Amino acid sequence: MALKIKIAETKVVLCNLLACVVIFYSVYYVVLCCCFTAFRLQMLDGLAPFDFKTAPSWINPYYLVLLMSVEITYFVSGLLFVLVVEEWVWDYAITVTIIHIMITSVVMSEFPWMFHWWAALGSGLVSMVCGGQCLAYYLFKDNFIYPILDDF
Structure with a gap:
């Protein structure tokens, strides 16, 4: 089974990772500010992206802003990651x-054990990967690597 994959250099991977982290947090803060403005709330501090201690409640606008912003951020970031890393989203x-x-x-000085935070993070990650991979496939379908199964 012949599988020819060109592995990127460490420097390229680290530069791409830095670009993705910058994209992620830039999108996060922009979406967070838009959501706070839409809900007419004041952002109390810059720690909102790291706040996992807010009790989950569908009637708490602060919690809804945090939840919406993480979900939107993950989806939009996944689409933007495609421009940086192509099919490795x-x-x-x-x-x-x-x-x-x-x-x-580190910011909150404790590990997030809250189930609602992990559920939001997990669903955001799934939307990031699915949305990003779909766009990557559409844009780069001629460049995708498919294994040759003739010898299998």
């Missing part, structure tokens, strides 16, 4: 999510 999406979890733990 899932790999960078998972890595950026792990970085986000680590930063959240």
Whole structure:
């Protein structure tokens, strides 16, 4: 089974990862500000993207803003990651999510054990990967790597 894959250099991967992290947090803060404005709320501090301690409630506008912003951010970031990393969206999406979890733990000084936070993060990650991969396939379908199964 012949599978020819060109592996990118470490420097390229790290530059792409840095670009994806910058895209992710830039989109996050823009979407967060738009959501706070739409709900006519004041952003209390810049820690909103890392807030996992807000109790989940469908009638709490602050929680709804946090939930909507994380979901929209993940979807839009997945589409923008395609422009940077082409078909490797899932790999960078998972890595950026792990970085986000680590930063959240450091900023909030504890590990997020709240189920609602993980559910929002997981559904956002799925939308990021699915949306990004669909766009990547549409844009780069001639460049995708398919294994040759003749010898299988």
